[in-house]
Amino acid sequence: MFLFRQPQLDDADMLFKLARTSHFVNLPPAKDIIEEKIVHSRQSFRALASEQRRTHRRPKAAFTGPLYMFCVEDTETGHCLGVSMVIARMGGPGHPNVSFRVDKREFFSEELHIGSSTQVLELDLDESGPTEVGGLILSPAFRRHPARVGKQLSLLRFHFIGIHRSMFAGRLLAEMMAPIDADGNSPFWEYVGRRFINLTYEEAYRFSQRSRDFMFELMPREPLYVSLLPPEARRVIGAVGPDTVPARRLLEALGFAANGCVDIFDGGPHLDVKTDDVPLVKDSALVEYAGTIAASKAKSSGFVSHLTTDGDFRALHTPFTRSAGKVRVPKAAAEALVLETGDLVGVTGCSLSSPSGAAASRSRSGGGRKVSKPTTSRTKNTAPARRRS
Numbered sequence: 001m002f003l004f005r006q007p008q009l010d011d012a013d014m015l016f017k018l019a020r021t022s023h024f025v026n027l028p029p030a031k032d033i034i035e036e037k038i039v040h041s042r043q044s045f046r047a048l049a050s051e052q053r054r055t056h057r058r059p060k061a062a063f064t065g066p067l068y069m070f071c072v073e074d075t076e077t078g079h080c081l082g083v084s085m086v087i088a089r090m091g092g093p094g095h096p097n098v099s100f101r102v103d104k105r106e107f108f109s110e111e112l113h114i115g116s117s118t119q120v121l122e123l124d125l126d127e128s129g130p131t132e133v134g135g136l137i138l139s140p141a142f143r144r145h146p147a148r149v150g151k152q153l154s155l156l157r158f159h160f161i162g163i164h165r166s167m168f169a170g171r172l173l174a175e176m177m178a179p180i181d182a183d184g185n186s187p188f189w190e191y192v193g194r195r196f197i198n199l200t201y202e203e204a205y206r207f208s209q210r211s212r213d214f215m216f217e218l219m220p221r222e223p224l225y226v227s228l229l230p231p232e233a234r235r236v237i238g239a240v241g242p243d244t245v246p247a248r249r250l251l252e253a254l255g256f257a258a259n260g261c262v263d264i265f266d267g268g269p270h271l272d273v274k275t276d277d278v279p280l281v282k283d284s285a286l287v288e289y290a291g292t293i294a295a296s297k298a299k300s301s302g303f304v305s306h307l308t309t310d311g312d313f314r315a316l317h318t319p320f321t322r323s324a325g326k327v328r329v330p331k332a333a334a335e336a337l338v339l340e341t342g343d344l345v346g347v348t349g350c351s352l353s354s355p356s357g358a359a360a361s362r363s364r365s366g367g368g369r370k371v372s373k374p375t376t377s378r379t380k381n382t383a384p385a386r387r388r389s
Contacts, residue, residue: 002081002149003336004156004305004315006045007038007071011080015071018082018137022177022243027083027135028202033209041069041085046311048164065089066167068160069135070315072153075336082138084153086160088167089129091212096125097173098215099261099270102238105223119237120223121192124261125216130173130272133157136247148352152317154250155280155350155357159303159315162284163346165275172275174251178268179241188267191233196220205265215264237267244268253355254278279358284348289339293328295319302350302359304329306337314338315346322347 007015012035019029027034044066066088071080091097100121108115138150161168180186180201189201197204197218207214226234238258240248248271255278256271263270275281289306298319304327305315318333327347329339339345349359 001075001316001332001336002147002152003073003075004070004153005073006041006311006313007069007080007083008042009035009038011071012038014080015083015137018139021140022137027085027137028206028209030206030209033206036209037067037069037085040067042311044068044088045307045313048167049307049309049311068313070153070156070160070313072138072149081142081149082153083135084133084137084157085135086157086168087132087134089169090132090173091127092129093127095213096127096216097130098212098219098264099124099126099175100224100264100267101261102226103223103260105225119226121226121237121262122223123216123219123221128171129169130171131161131168131275132173132175133251134175150246151250151352151357154247156303156315158254158278158280158357159284159305159346159348159350161275161278162281162348163286163305165281165284168275170275172256172273172278174256174271175263176240176248176268176271177244178236178239178263178266180266186236186266187230187232188236189265191229192224192267193219193264201265208265219264233267238262238269240268250355250357254280254357279356280348280350283359284346286344287322287347288326289334289341289343289345290326290328291341292331292334293321295330297321298328298330300349300359303346303348304333304337305346306339306343307346308338312338317350317352320347 012031015034016029016031019027019034045068067085069083069085072082073079074081101124103120103122104117105120106115106117136154138153142149178188184202186201189204193204197214199207226237251271255273258269259272261270262268299321301319302317303315304318304320305313307313314337316333316336318329320327320329327345350357351359
């Protein structure tokens with residue numbers, strides 16, 4: 001059985017080993033930063049549980065900050081096999097999310113009757129605070145597992161967003177990773193970012209874990225002409241590495257699409273989607289746990305999760321039956337989720353054989369608590385935002 005839970009500090013060593021197999025900004029191979037993220041995540045889950053317990057309703061929208069990490073555990077060994085995460089708000093007023101917007105400039109000579117066009121990169125400062133989904137890393141030994149562990153780890157994030165909808169923005173952002181070399185270096189950073197910020201790729205993304213202000217303080221506001229870059233830097237703009245292709249395809253099946261921006265570190269594409277357009281978000285609900293049912297008699301399958309009053313989060317992809325605002329799951333699932341009759345649980349119908357994970361039938365006849373939908377807007381800022389003291 002594969003159990004999804006929040007990571008503990010005891011998982012830091014395993015997550016550090018996993019981080020060394022990849023080069024994701026959201027989970028750098030630095031044990032101190034990983035431990036800080038685990039503590040931040042656990043505080044976020046506790047705060048969410050406290051608000052949910054106090055009001056017995058969905059929490060009010062947060063301005064910025066909460067981080068939710070999901071660790072997948074092999075219950076037979078107790079080992080953490082991978083992780084994914086959701087950042088409730090990526091930046092905000094005064095602290096923009098920084099990227100490059102890819103644009104095109106056209107030129108024409110009347111005298112020579114010759115025209116040309118070239119791509120340019122322009123600094124984009126997004127203060128709208130989208131929710132970011134990212135940090136997906138899975139042990140290589142489980143990437144082709146018949147239980148589709150990686151897909152579960154990715155889709156779980158949308159289940160969580162759906163059942164706590166008011167905590168998250170109206171737009172979801174995914175920053176995809178561009179190809180890098182065998183030593184973990186980015187040709188895009190070497191020929192673009194490092195020309196203005198004298199840090200190595202590893203130093204830059206490590207520093208960015210605590211602050212990203214240095215990026216909009218040091219990068220130029222003028223357009224950068226892509227044609228002036230060497231081929232190895234040009235070819236990675238808007239591209240993804242081989243290990244990222246499956247993740248991109250899954251996100252595109254959920255409705256994500258390139259938004260015209262690329263990552264300031266490695267040139268990878270940024271994808272986004274309206275939160276309420278994601279099927280798994282729309283199909284999620286909080287319902288009451290009503291007891292067990294034989295797996296053979298369950299009518300649906302998908303994610304069932306439980307957030308305890310002290311902030312312990314657990315989830316499974318399991319058979320279930322849902323009706324009249326209540327849900328029943330097999331005994332093994334109930335024991336793994338530590339459920340008691342009357343507990344409030346999250347439920348999302350989810351078919352792992354579907355490209356998007358959407359259940360074959362999205363009927364809401366089973367009832368459940370309705371999600372409130374906060375609204376957000378995105379504004380492109382061409383002038384640098386002022387740093388707050």
